[in-house]
Amino acid sequence: MLDADFFRRWLVAAAASVEREADRLTELDSAIGDADHGSNLRRGFTAVTAVLDEDAPATPGAVLTLAGRQLISTVGGASGPLYGTLLRRTGKALGEEAEVTRERFAEAFAAGVAAVGQLGGAGAGDKTMLDALLPATEVLAASFDDAAEAARAGAEATVPLQARKGRASYLGERSIGHQDPGATSAALLVEALARTARNGGAA
Amino acid sequence: MLDADFFRRWLVAAAASVEREADRLTELDSAIGDADHGSNLRRGFTAVTAVLDEDAPATPGAVLTLAGRQLISTVGGASGPLYGTLLRRTGKALGEEAEVTRERFAEAFAAGVAAVGQLGGAGAGDKTMLDALLPATEVLAASFDDAAEAARAGAEATVPLQARKGRASYLGERSIGHQDPGATSAALLVEALARTARNGGAA
């Protein structure tokens, strides 16, 4: 079972990944965007760990909802509302339960990912964070490690795609040949989840 | 004896030197000034040859006065009024004679150089065009070739000087180690004079 602390630790691990990879994310965003994805997420996840430090919500749902709201309030850009919505909707779907099963979480996460799709109007193959999130969702119930692997592969698979959403779409064919920054950060998030579970989190 | 045509040919030769050396003059001005001395003089001497082409004044005095006025009207910057005054005052000092001796010209030229000193308030050693003009004046009556050599040497001798007049003076000690652009162009002028005389001009 996954409790509030597991989700708190996930977000702290995600924040650490973002911190470590921020320059790379910005570099990727510089090729087909506006060179801020790393600093955007760093700002957001720093705020998330700060708020979770101050205030430790008791349920998985509350942790994710609070984190999502914090991302919305601090990131800005496209990724702020999108990642914020991902966590908030996932959190809301988890309801008020004190502990959730992996399956229950996978279901909620799928709802969160669907909300991202709805908000941004993107689908698979548009070269966005969804290209990492959607494949991860499919196998999340079975294995967090597989989900991490699927997200990573999904992110890498954005390289040959032409972007149809977000800033990279302005480039048309010139967006081909670059990995999408948002898909890359989404993979970091799912990898952090798997790592957290491996480090004795998930029951 | 030197007639109006001799002075016309001198100015045409000077214009050719300026054209050829314009980039070098600008380069020198770029080190201790504002990178325009070459284009300034090119603009001025192009205008001088144009006006002398249209209108061929009958006396040496009229040629130089016209050329001087033209420099004043087209160059701008510090060098425009200074070179303009040099030629105008030299021309005025020559009066209305149809031909002048080398000695007479040397005297008039000295008056022109003095006027430059008065207008700009500079003296020998201030790292200006005067450092080429003053040494030339001293030997001009004896030999145009010697004057050319004196002007060239005078220009080169500006390298170790600290500028006390003009834009280069703003640099203080940082003006040391660079040849003055105005002294360099002044040497071109005197060299053009000697060349014109050698090419069968002076009687």
Place this chain on the structure above:
Amino acid sequence: MKMLINVPETVVADALRGMAAAHPELTVDVENRVVVRADAPVAGKVGLVSGGGSGHEPLHAGFVGPGMLSAACAGEVFTSPVPDQMVRAATAVDSGAGVLFVVKNYTGDVLNFEMAAELAEDDGVQVAQVVVDDDVAVSDSTFTAGRRGTGATLFVEKIAGAAADEGAPLERVAAVARQVNGASRSFGVALSAVTTPAKGSPTFDLPAGELELGIGIHGEPGRERRPMMTSREIADFAVSAVLEDLRPAGPVIALVNGMGATPLLELYGFNAEVRRVLSERGVRVARSLVGNYVTSLDMAGCSVTLCQADEELLRLWDAPVETAALRWGR
């Protein structure tokens, strides 16, 4: 890349402190990054709120004041502000007559303003939105995020601001804003890439002797790279691109905008070429504006924006405006 800054993290807050010091007629909330007309809310008048990533100055905060914006929200450099800022701005300027959000069409701006609109409505503020999308370098299709909002933002903010200043109701102010956006098109060109404080190196490599055509204002590469062109050739290209999309029947308002690092001397020279092309094409320029208004930090380059203007839009354009960056009328 050298910058006149302390550390990248504080550039936006530092700039807002400097704005506050320079402009007593503005209320600058540095912590929340909201710039408001000191006399807001103005009784009975619709409030105009805009905002976006920083790095485009004087847009938007430089356009806050009588006759134009009521408030502006400053995001991080090239990053849309967050909904909290927009809600704060909306609440500060709402007199009860409602608030118009002027949103440049970027995914981030649209999503954040959208969320803010919902939250502000929850707080009892009536909100309308106009999305500015004038950049013809991006094709407006399902294969893109749609045309970017660039130079026309100034037109929308000025003209809708004048309508609000006259006391027009929210629907009317929004309708004017939409009309202006619909009648405006832009095209931009970069002679150099942009360097953001956070990244510290140019966002793309632009070799000497090449330029980018069809750039945006966020350091994105353009639609196409070409060998360097003359001012004349650039004007031909940019104006043609605009006129391919906008075929003005009547006179236009023309903005020749600098991207930040292009000297005004060059920009005025470029304006001469733009006017030449327009007159060759039979387009009459009723009003003209030349300067650095919608910039991209230290990018060298320019953009051309044309707005087909009827009598009413020209009247609103000519109406008094009193902001840091745009002022006229009396």
Place this chain on the structure above:
Amino acid sequence: MKMLINVPETVVADALRGMAAAHPELTVDVENRVVVRADAPVAGKVGLVSGGGSGHEPLHAGFVGPGMLSAACAGEVFTSPVPDQMVRAATAVDSGAGVLFVVKNYTGDVLNFEMAAELAEDDGVQVAQVVVDDDVAVSDSTFTAGRRGTGATLFVEKIAGAAADEGAPLERVAAVARQVNGASRSFGVALSAVTTPAKGSPTFDLPAGELELGIGIHGEPGRERRPMMTSREIADFAVSAVLEDLRPAGPVIALVNGMGATPLLELYGFNAEVRRVLSERGVRVARSLVGNYVTSLDMAGCSVTLCQADEELLRLWDAPVETAALRWGR
């Protein structure tokens, strides 16, 4: 270096054509490079004429209009205009009340305006001159050409322009101009060198990680080169340099001026630091102006100009002005 130009030879003429197109309220003589208020001469009022090398835009032509200059003469890039232009300008604006020449203290400007003054007097125009020399980076001694004229030129043109607009006689306008110059000091800093169209490469090499302190506006290297400094440190240095020379007893007008390529975002941040230093030093800022006003083509950097202002100067500063680059009052 890429530029938005056709050929270097025509940049000034091209810019003037572009200005003429953008500003119907100005009469632009492109051939002779003189920009005049369309309504000049104004009966009974002293005319104000300035000018200088191009490349400092909006100075001077951007300051032509009611309440400021009557006419401006544009020289080649960084080259003083010629006397013929100044005589033409003086004749165009003289209403019989005489003309004040506002001359920046550079050998070329001084000599050419001097000659022009003589010629204009010959033509029956009464001429007074004020030489602006505010740049404390140059020591005002017999070992230099004297302090350069930089940011204070804007103060002199604005305030003397207001005096002329009120109908003050020539002597009084000249006296006000001299008072403003005497009460003003500046200091400038370059983060990058300048590239002139004619030369096409930077006037000096400024390695990454270094800056020039005490630069002028013509691409001359400065007084000193140092490792790169923060905005805070630069403000400390520049304001200290100014205050060493000017010890204001009362309030000041403060201009934080961009050299051309420094983003407004950075300039406003720098203004915050300037205000911090001034308040630490107990100097009260009565009026504040931040922007690109006296520039040096594509140079990155900034300058600080302070003018100690009494009640009368503040009143004249606040008086209405209506030019391309400076507008306020009603």
